[in-house]
Amino acid sequence: MTKTTKRPEGVRRKQSRPPSCIPMLSQFPTSEEQGSTSGAGEVIFHSANQALSEQWIKVINEQLALLTNRPKSLLVYINPYGGKRRGKRIYEQKVAPLFGRACISTDVIVTERANHARDHLKTEANIDKYDGVVCVGGDGMFSEILHGLISRTQTDNGVDPNQPDAELVPCSVHIGIIPAGSTDCICFATVGTNDPVTSALHIIVGDSQPMDVCSVHHNDSFLRYSVSLLGYGFYGDVLTDSERKRWMGPARYDLSGVKTFLSHNYYEGSISFLPAENNMGDPRDKLQCRSGCSVCQHKPSSKDTQWEMSEEKEKSDRVGGWRTIRGKFIAINAASMSCACPRSPKGLSPSAHLADGTTDLILVRKCSRLDFLTHLLRHTNKDQFEIKLFKCFRREAFDHSFVEVHRVRKFNFQPQQNEMHSLEDLTETPKKTGFRPICSAQTNYNYHDSHSSWNCDGEILPHTAIRVSVQPQLIRLFARGIEEQQQCLLEDPCTLWALEPNTHYSVD
Numbered sequence: 449m450t451k452t453t454k455r456p457e458g459v460r461r462k463q464s465r466p467p468s469c470i471p472m473l474s475q476f477p478t479s480e481e482q483g484s485t486s487g488a489g490e491v492i493f494h495s496a497n498q499a500l501s502e503q504w505i506k507v508i509n510e511q512l513a514l515l516t517n518r519p520k521s522l523l524v525y526i527n528p529y530g531g532k533r534r535g536k537r538i539y540e541q542k543v544a545p546l547f548g549r550a551c552i553s554t555d556v557i558v559t560e561r562a563n564h565a566r567d568h569l570k571t572e573a574n575i576d577k578y579d580g581v582v583c584v585g586g587d588g589m590f591s592e593i594l595h596g597l598i599s600r601t602q603t604d605n606g607v608d609p610n611q612p613d614a615e616l617v618p619c620s621v622h623i624g625i626i627p628a629g630s631t632d633c634i635c636f637a638t639v640g641t642n643d644p645v646t647s648a649l650h651i652i653v654g655d656s657q658p659m660d661v662c663s664v665h666h667n668d669s670f671l672r673y674s675v676s677l678l679g680y681g682f683y684g685d686v687l688t689d690s691e692r693k694r695w696m697g698p699a700r701y702d703l704s705g706v707k708t709f710l711s712h713n714y715y716e717g718s719i720s721f722l723p724a725e726n727n728m729g730d731p732r733d734k735l736q737c738r739s740g741c742s743v744c745q746h747k748p749s750s751k752d753t754q755w756e757m758s759e760e761k762e763k764s765d766r767v768g769g770w771r772t773i774r775g776k777f778i779a780i781n782a783a784s785m786s787c788a789c790p791r792s793p794k795g796l797s798p799s800a801h802l803a804d805g806t807t808d809l810i811l812v813r814k815c816s817r818l819d820f821l822t823h824l825l826r827h828t829n830k831d832q833f834e835i836k837l838f839k840c841f842r843r844e845a846f847d848h849s850f851v852e853v854h855r856v857r858k859f860n861f862q863p864q865q866n867e868m869h870s871l872e873d874l875t876e877t878p879k880k881t882g883f884r885p886i887c888s889a890q891t892n893y894n895y896h897d898s899h900s901s902w903n904c905d906g907e908i909l910p911h912t913a914i915r916v917s918v919q920p921q922l923i924r925l926f927a928r929g930i931e932e933q934q935q936c937l938l939e940d941p942c943t944l945w946a947l948e949p950n951t952h953y954s955v956d
């Protein structure tokens with residue numbers, strides 16, 4: 449491990465080590481001689497035939513030269529407090545040595561406060577200098593990098609992000625994720641595993657995975673970007689409650705989940721959405737987004753998209769393509785990716801695509817607690833568990849009369865109007881049920897009792913009335929999506945029982 453030296457502005461520059469891969473390869477052997485492993489993931493081949501060794505080196509170097517997208521310079525942000533506070537150690541022990549061998553130079557910033565990385569990217573960072581930005585941390589840290597990079601790109605290109613209909617400029621710099629958080633859902637859903645070494649290798653070979661980003665506005669004010677889950681109702685309430693229990697660590701999510709489930713709240717509002725074209729598939733499809741996904745490869749150019757969208761909008765205005773649904777909902781979820789994680793290996797919307805320019809809107813209407821429980825359990829997709837315990841759970845997650853799903857390009861949500869209600873009216877308004885009295889001593893309408901909050905990739909939004917627009921392929925990750933082989937592993941019951949949310953899997 450090479451020690452980094454501190455630079456004045458908090459940036460630490462690490463000069464890459466010389467390419468140790470070449471001398472190591474010079475020891476490579478004839479096929480009869482065996483290779484031996486030395487240390488983590490390192491294979492040393494020995495050969496008595498000098499000419500053959502040199503030929504191997506030549507071929508390997510030629511192959512490496514073909515990987516023209518390999519990054520040469522990276523800006524790395526480490527959150528030292530993410531997950532189990534192992535970010536710095538993970539980077540220094542598992543990732544930095546690999547970057548060194550790949551001759552990648554790095555500037556490393558260990559963050560000193562929340563939003564340090566976002567603010568640095570937004571204003572100070574000389575991003576033209578880098579081929580990629582690497583985030584060492586969890587989903588919250590990734591979100592910081594996402595916001596910093598998108599914001600900087602729009603500023604540099606003169607785009608006002610407050611305009612809900614603005615066409616955002618895609619980021620030219622790739623993002624790499626080294627998982628070191630509590631859940632690391634974004635990494636899991638784009639790589640198929642939460643392993644720092646695997647992620648480092650994806651960065652080194654310059655893999656490229658485009659990804660859609662939802663922009664979220666309240667009227668003409670930009671709120672946040674989302675790449676995974678926007679959830680109102682159940683997932684908003686779980687997050688709100690869990691934020692009050694931060695001191696408990698990751699266990700707070702389970703406790704808040706149970707509490708929110710038992711509360712069994714529902715909320716009234718209206719949701720309007722612009723459905724995706726018919727050829728964009730349906731959330732109920734069996735086809736899943738995998739490495740080299742053919743659906744995501746057919747993204748039209750931004751000009752085409754604009755044309756398509758305006759034509760679609762025109763058509764919508766003409767024949768009512770924008771649809772509006774009013775009702776009482778336990779949950780309104782928009783999944784822009786499968787949202788797969790070790791606990792739910794297929795995710796909230798198993799066939800959602802990473803980069804098709806759509807999001808899957810899942811509306812869960814008011815229903816009984818038992819019905820909602822069966823819906824939640826189906827998300828775990830743990831077939832073996834379901835077969836053993838509840839045969840009825842073997843159906844698909846969306847296979848309920850109270851659940852409807854739509855693949856959409858845009859949607860708007862308006863909660864029930866903020867009118868003043870008398871006590872009598874309260875019995876008719878969306879309400880908190882379960883452990884709280886429906887009629888309390890209050891005399892006025894209580895906004896917080898009748899409204900949930902939006903959970904936007906793990907952050908609470910300050911407004912409930914929102915406009916959401918999918919920005920197709922706005923960013924690129926150093927990843928290649930989930931590969932089929934990984935999926936087989938995930939569906940293996942033995943693997944499933946072994947997978948725990950905070951486990952980091954190693955290929956060593």
Ligand SMILES: Nc1ncnc2c1ncn2[C@@H]1O[C@H](COP(=O)(O)OP(=O)(O)OP(=O)(O)O)[C@@H](O)[C@H]1O
Nearest residue numbers: 530531559560561585586587588589629630631632
């Ligand atoms: N130096 C720092 N001090 C305090 N907070 C920080 C620092 N650097 C980053 N943060 C904030 O910490 C929050 C959580 O970090 P991170 O996402 O890395 O870990 P996590 O919450 O454990 O993982 P996950 O988001 O996957 O559950 C982020 O929202 C980020 O803004």
